[in-house]
Every structure is written in C-alpha cells, then in structure tokens.
Amino acid sequence: MKTNVQILKFGGTSVGSGERIRRVASIIANKVHDSGEDFPVVVVSAMAGVTDQLLRIALLACTGEYQECEIEQHSLKQKHLDTAKNLLLKNEDRYNQLIDDLETVFSALQQDIAELQVYASKALIYELPLRTAAVAAWGERLSVLLVTAAVCNSSGINAVAIREEAIITEHLVSEIPQTPGTVIGAEPLTEETRINAQRLVHPMINRHIVPIMPGFIGRTTTGFVTTLGRNGSDYSASVIGAALDCTEVTIYTDVDGVLSADPRLVANARLLPRLSYAEAARLSWFGAKVLHPRTLIPIAHLHIPVRVRNTFRPHSRGTVVGPEKTQRSAAAAITVRHQLALITVENTDMFGAPENAGQVFALAARAGAAPVAICSSSGYHLSFMVEEQAADSILALLQHDMGTWRVICTRGLAACACIGSGFSVDPMSPARAITALARERIPVITQGASESGIILIVEEKDSERALRCLHRDLIAPVIPLVRHGTQERQREAR
Ligand code: ADP
Ligand code: ASP
Ligand code: MG
Numbered sequence: 001m002k003t004n005v006q007i008l009k010f011g012g013t014s015v016g017s018g019e020r021i022r023r024v025a026s027i028i029a030n031k032v033h034d035s036g037e038d039f040p041v042v043v044v045s046a047m048a049g050v051t052d053q054l055l056r057i058a059l060l061a062c063t064g065e066y067q068e069c070e071i072e073q074h075s076l077k078q079k080h081l082d083t084a085k086n087l088l089l090k091n092e093d094r095y096n097q098l099i100d101d102l103e104t105v106f107s108a109l110q111q112d113i114a115e116l117q118v119y120a121s122k123a124l125i126y127e128l129p130l131r132t133a134a135v136a137a138w139g140e141r142l143s144v145l146l147v148t149a150a151v152c153n154s155s156g157i158n159a160v161a162i163r164e165e166a167i168i169t170e171h172l173v174s175e176i177p178q179t180p181g182t183v184i185g186a187e188p189l190t191e192e193t194r195i196n197a198q199r200l201v202h203p204m205i206n207r208h209i210v211p212i213m214p215g216f217i218g219r220t221t222t223g224f225v226t227t228l229g230r231n232g233s234d235y236s237a238s239v240i241g242a243a244l245d246c247t248e249v250t251i252y253t254d255v256d257g258v259l260s261a262d263p264r265l266v267a268n269a270r271l272l273p274r275l276s277y278a279e280a281a282r283l284s285w286f287g288a289k290v291l292h293p294r295t296l297i298p299i300a301h302l303h304i305p306v307r308v309r310n311t312f313r314p315h316s317r318g319t320v321v322g323p324e325k326t327q328r329s330a331a332a333a334i335t336v337r338h339q340l341a342l343i344t345v346e347n348t349d350m351f352g353a354p355e356n357a358g359q360v361f362a363l364a365a366r367a368g369a370a371p372v373a374i375c376s377s378s379g380y381h382l383s384f385m386v387e388e389q390a391a392d393s394i395l396a397l398l399q400h401d402m403g404t405w406r407v408i409c410t411r412g413l414a415a416c417a418c419i420g421s422g423f424s425v426d427p428m429s430p431a432r433a434i435t436a437l438a439r440e441r442i443p444v445i446t447q448g449a450s451e452s453g454i455i456l457i458v459e460e461k462d463s464e465r466a467l468r469c470l471h472r473d474l475i476a477p478v479i480p481l482v483r484h485g486t487q488e489r490q491r492e493a494r
Contacts, residue, residue, distance in 0.1 A: 003205050004038040006031075006248045009215060009237035012048035013254040014311040015143050018086025025150040027252065027314055028210060029157050038247050039205055042159075043215040043240055044147050045233040046139025047083070050076065051216075058135045059181025061113050062120040062128065069113070077106055080142050087150050098149045101161075102142065109138045120180070129178045133217075133226045136183050140214030140233070148212045159210040165225065166200055167218030167239055168192035172226050185229025186218060188239045190298070193218075197243035213240065234292035238306065242298040249304060250318075251291065252311040257319030258283065258290055260333045261471045265464055268476050272319050272332055279332060279419055280306070280321040282452050285372075286417035287337035296321070325421060331429060331453060331474045332420030336463045340372060341391035342410040342446065347380040349404055357382055363401055367393040373415060373455055375448045383446060385415060385457065413445060414463035418470055419453040429474065430454050436473035442466050 008031065010024050024044075031040045046054075053076050060069035080102055088095035116131040144161045151159040169186035178184060204211045215233030220226050228235050234251055241249040258280065259269040275283070277300040284293040290308060299306065300323070309318035326332070345360055360382055364371060369390035375383045386394055391409055398407045423429045433454060437444055442465060445457040458466045472478050 005041050005201075005205060005244050005246050006038040006250065007043060007237050007241040007244070007246050008040045009043040009234065009249065009251050010045065010147070010311060011233065011251070011253045012045040012050070014252050015044055015046075015147060016048040018083045020311070021083065021087060021146055021150045022154070023311055023314075024147060024252070025154045027311065028151050028159070029155045030314075032157050032210060033155070039208075040210055041201060041205070041240070041244060041246070042147065042151075042210060042212045043233065043237040044140065044143050044212065045215050046143050047079065047146075050079070050139035050142070051136055051230070054136050054139050055132070055181045055183070057113060058116060058132045061117045061135075062132075062180035064117075064121070066117075073110070073113070077102075080146065083146055084149070087146060088153060091153055094149060094153055098145060101145050105138060105142055105145065109135065112138070125178070128180065129172055129184050130220075130224045130226070132178070132181070133172070133183050133186075134224070136227055137214075137217040137225045140216050144212050144214045151210060151212065157210060158208065159212050160204055162200055162204075162211050162213040164200055165217050165219040166193065166197040166213055166243070167228070167236060168196050169218040169220050169226050169228075171220045171222045172224070183227045183230060185232055186220060186226040188218060188228065188298075189221070190242070192221065193239060194243040197240055201244060228294075231289070231292050232294070235294040235297075238295050238297070238299045238304075241304060242302060245302075246304060248307060249299060250307045250309055251295075252309055253290060254310065254312065255290060256310045256313060256316045257308045258288065258321070258333070260475045261335070261467060262288065266334075266468055266471050268478060269471070270476055271316075273317065274324070274326055275319060275321045275332065276326050276421065277321060277323060278452055279326065279421060282417065282419045282450075283333055283335055285337075286415060286419065286455065287335040288333070291321075327421075331418040331423055331433075333418075334467055334470045334475065335417050335419065336467050337372065337415045337417070338460060338463065339388045340385045340413045340415055340457075341388045342375070342383060342385055342413055342457060343391065343394060343398070344381065344383040344408045344410075345398060345402065346406045346408070347404065348406050359402070360384075360398065363397045364390075364394050367397050369394055373448050375446045375455075375457065385413070388412075410445065412460045413457050414460045414466075415455045415457055416463060416466045416470060417453060417455045418474060421452060423453045424451045432474060433470055436469050437466055439473075440465060440469045442469070 031037045057072045084098050112134040119127045148161040172186045201211045215236040261269040263269045284291040303323045305322040371384040373385045442462045448455045
C-alpha cells in the first residue's frame with residue numbers, strides 16, 4: 001500500500017541552536033507517533049547565518065584573503081561542534097559518531113574552498129558559480145547531520161540523513177560574470193527530480209525510517225552540486241514535495257504564519273489563517289520573506305496546500321495557503337520590496353512607430369533581469385520597475401539598441417504592495433491607500449494595479465513609514481495609549 005507523505009521544512013532560525021534543534025526533533029517525533037498524520041519527510045536549512053558565513057568564506061577565498069578565510073572556517077566549525085555537544089552531551093557513542101561525520105564534512109568543505117581558490121587565482125571567472133555553489137551547499141549538509149542525530153536520540157525514532165542531492169537541475173551557465181561570494185539559482189527539472197527523489201526516499205519510508213534531507217541544494221545533470229538561489233529552501237521543499245506526491249508541505253519558521261505585514265516592522269500585524277495561492281505568490285514576490293517567491297510554482301497546479309507554522313509555538317494553527325479563493329472585503333496584507341529602480345522608455349518622435357514592449361523586455365532579459373512590475377504603458381511610453389543592481393546593464397542595452405528612444409532611470413525606490421482579493425471588491429481601497437500616504441506627505445512616484453491589489457512606488461527612505469501607515473489605515477488601526485495628565489488624575493482621584 002502506498003504511504004501518504006507530508007513535507008516538514010525547518011528554516012535556519014528553527015535549527016539555529018542545539019536547544020532549537022531539540023524542539024524540531026520533538027515536532028518530528030510527534031508527527032511519527034500521531035496515527036492521524038501522514039509520514040514525515042524532513043527538509044532542513046543551514047543553521048541561521050551559516051550560508052552567509054560560507055559565502056563570506058567563498059569571497060575571501062576569491063580575493064586571496066586567506067588568513068581571514070581560515071578564521072571564518074574555524075568559527076563555522078566551532079559553531080557546529082558546540083551544537084553537537086549541546087545536543088548529545090549524555091550519549092557518548094552517538095556524540096562520537098556525529099563528531100566523526102562532522103569532521104568528514106569539514107575536510108570535504110576545505111577541499112572545495114581550496115579548489116575555489118585555485119580557480120579564482122587563475123581568473124577562470126565562468127567556473128566560479130559552480131565552485132561557489134559547492135562551498136555554499138555545505139551548510140545544509142551540516143545541519144542535516146545535527147537534526148538527524150537529535151531525532152535518533154529522542155523517543156526511539158529511526159531517521160536517516162540523506163547525503164545525496166534529491167533535486168536534479170539544469171546545468172548552470174552564466175553569461176554574465178558572477179559577483180564573487182554570491183550564488184545563482186539553478187532550475188530544477190521535474191521528471192529527473194521525481195525519479196531521483198523517489199529512488200532516495202521510498203526505500204526509507206517503506207522501512208518506516210524518517211528521511212532528513214538538505215534543502216536549498218541540488219545536482220546538475222552534468223554532476224555538479226548547485227543551489228536553488230538564496231533563501232531557496234522553501235522552494236526546495238515544494239520541489240521535493242511535488243516529486244513525492246506529498247499531501248501537504250509545512251514550512252516551519254519563527255513566526256505564527258503569514259501575517260498582514262512583517263512583524264519586525266509592524267507591531268500589530270495580524271495572522272492570516274487562509275490565503276489563496278495567488279495572494280501568497282504576490283505577497284512573496286513583493287517582499288514577504290516568510291515564503292520564497294518560487295515556493296508555490298511546483299505544487300499549485302497539483303493543488304497541494306502549504307502550511308506556514310511557528311516552530312516555537314507548534315500549537316498555533318498557522319496559515320494555510322491553498323487553491324480556494326478567499327472572500328475578503330479589503331486588503332489582506334502590506335509588503336515592501338526594496339532596492340528598485342524605475343526605467344522609463346519614451347519615443348522622442350511623437351509621430352514615430354508605437355512602442356515596442358517586446359523589444360524592451362527582450363533587452364531586459366538579455367541583461368539577466370525580469371521586470372519586477374510594469375507600471376504604465378501608452379503608445380509612446382513604457383515604464384517598469386527592475387532590481388536596482390540590474391539597472392545599469394539594462395540601461396546600457398536600451399540606450400544602445402533603442403535608437404531615438406529616450407531612456408530614463410530613477411533609482412533608490414521601493415514598491416509598497418497592498419495585497420488581497422478584497423481590493424477589487426472594495427472600489428474605495430485604492431483611494432484609501434493613496435490618501436493614507438498623502439496624509440503622511442509621502443509622495444507616490446508611480447503605481448500599478450492588478451485584481452489582487454495595487455503597488456505604490458515610493459522613495460526607499462519613505463518605505464517603512466509608508467508600510468506602517470498603509471497597514472494602519474487599510475488593515476489594523478493603531479489605538480493610541482491614552483496618557484492621563486496630572487489634572488485628569490487629580491480629578492479622577494476626587
Ligand atoms: P526561515 O529562517 O524560517 O526561513 P525567514 O527569515 O526566511 O525564516 O522568514 C521568516 C521571517 O519573514 C519572519 O521572521 C518575518 O520577519 C519575515 N516576514 C516578512 N514579511 C512577513 C509576513 N507578511 N508574515 C510573516 N513573516 C514575515
Ligand atoms: N540556507 C540558504 C540561505 O540562507 C537557504 C535557506 O535557508 O532558505 O540562503
Ligand atoms: Mg526563509
């Protein structure tokens with residue numbers, strides 16, 4: 001009989017310390033022991049901060065700063081050894097085995113760093129993306145060892161670390177030289193990944209062993225280790241989930257679910273119990289870090305739900321993202337996407353040929369950049385947002401290839417997105433959003449609309465204030481604390 005499986009994905013903060021990994025192990029154990037739950041397949045991120053550290057190591061290796069590179073490696077190793085000690089203090093055999101496994105990983109990492117140094121010193125720049133990915137991939141492999149040891153150590157659960165990459169991707173080619181110390185995301189291949197993931201996981205599930213797999217990483221068809229891009233472990237969880245025909249993907253993180261705004265910026269952000277795929281996709285595209293923007297791509301057409309839950313409050317129900325349309329009367333959430341530039345292309349000849357949007361976007365694609373949003377378009381004019389870091393190369397191509405067209409670029413912008421199906425239901429919502437910003441004297445540079453909401457382009461320096469006032473006026477008013485003056489207190493005392 002086929003066993004139904006669910007994916008449990010734990011993010012970097014969830015595996016950020018020995019104490020936290022123990023909580024993760026107890027969530028996994030509860031799922032295995034609960035007969036009402038489908039069998040868990042676990043996908044984990046690197047410990048919080050570790051991928052940043054590995055990329056710093058890669059950068060130092062490329063720039064020839066070998067001493068600093070060694071210091072970083074030492075601190076990375078110490079962090080994992082300390083965590084191992086914290087986890088398995090009372091089980092000497094298991095602890096020794098884990099230390100052996102970690103040492104093996106650290107020597108392999110050292111080899112990959114040495115190779116990267118050689119390629120960088122020979123200025124083989126087109127080799128650097130693959131060599132950098134090889135270094136960045138070790139964070140997830142290290143945390144897989146820690147989580148597996150913690151699960152096996154608790155409540156008699158049988159778990160195994162999957163050491164091969166489950167996701168198969170296209171070969172990674174980059175036509176643009178890569179900035180040292182960064183990774184490019186490779187594209188997963190559905191059929192190849194399906195065969196490979198099932199080959200790795202099914203024998204474990206049949207023996208009731210919980211597979212614990214590294215998120216974020218894959219292997220190219222040409223045999224190189226690669227990554228799905230920064231913050232890509234949510235995406236890897238849904239790619240693996242689709243490959244295993246799972247019933248649900250749960251993203252365990254450090255907040256209660258998807259909220260009406262980033263709780264780090266808005267104190268009274270509300271939990272959204274349900275979101276449609278379309279709403280969640282817009283939210284993550286416009287900056288809600290809680291879900292990677294590609295997470296829903298592999299599973300939405302299969303109608304597999306995604307649940308977002310808090311590792312540290314496992315009883316909170318979280319947010320379910322699914323195929324059903326939600327019934328709302330207003331905006332559900334406000335997000336901000338930072339570091340954008342607005343590119344405007346205008347025909348200087350009023351009677352010349354109408355704009356050629358196809359040509360403009362083809363040039364943008366050649367510069368390696370998809371527009372983040374298209375703001376306005378008329379016969380002789382087109383304006384769209386791009387990531388600021390891509391603006392220079394797009395600008396150069398447009399100026400070179402667009403003849404008489406005038407190309408203008410405004411940098412230092414951010415997009416505030418008011419998202420939710422309710423936006424199209426309530427015709428006053430866009431007006432309320434603009435009024436909210438006007439009241440705070442925040443200029444709107446331009447705007448764009450769709451049936452799931454509107455985006456308002458503001459200057460970067462105004463963006464967080466804009467987010468707060470939109471949230472206050474469209475979603476959750478802030479009730480001011482009433483301070484009683486001395487006279488009032490005296491009056492009350494009488
Ligand atoms: P993980 O380490 O689990 O992958 P991330 O840091 O990638 O976690 O994502 C979780 C963070 O996303 C939260 O701590 C929160 O600050 C941020 N975030 C941004 N927007 C939202 C939102 N709308 N709802 C919930 N969290 C959000
Ligand atoms: N560890 C990877 C990163 O930090 C992937 C992830 O955590 O989502 O980019
Ligand atoms: Mg994340």
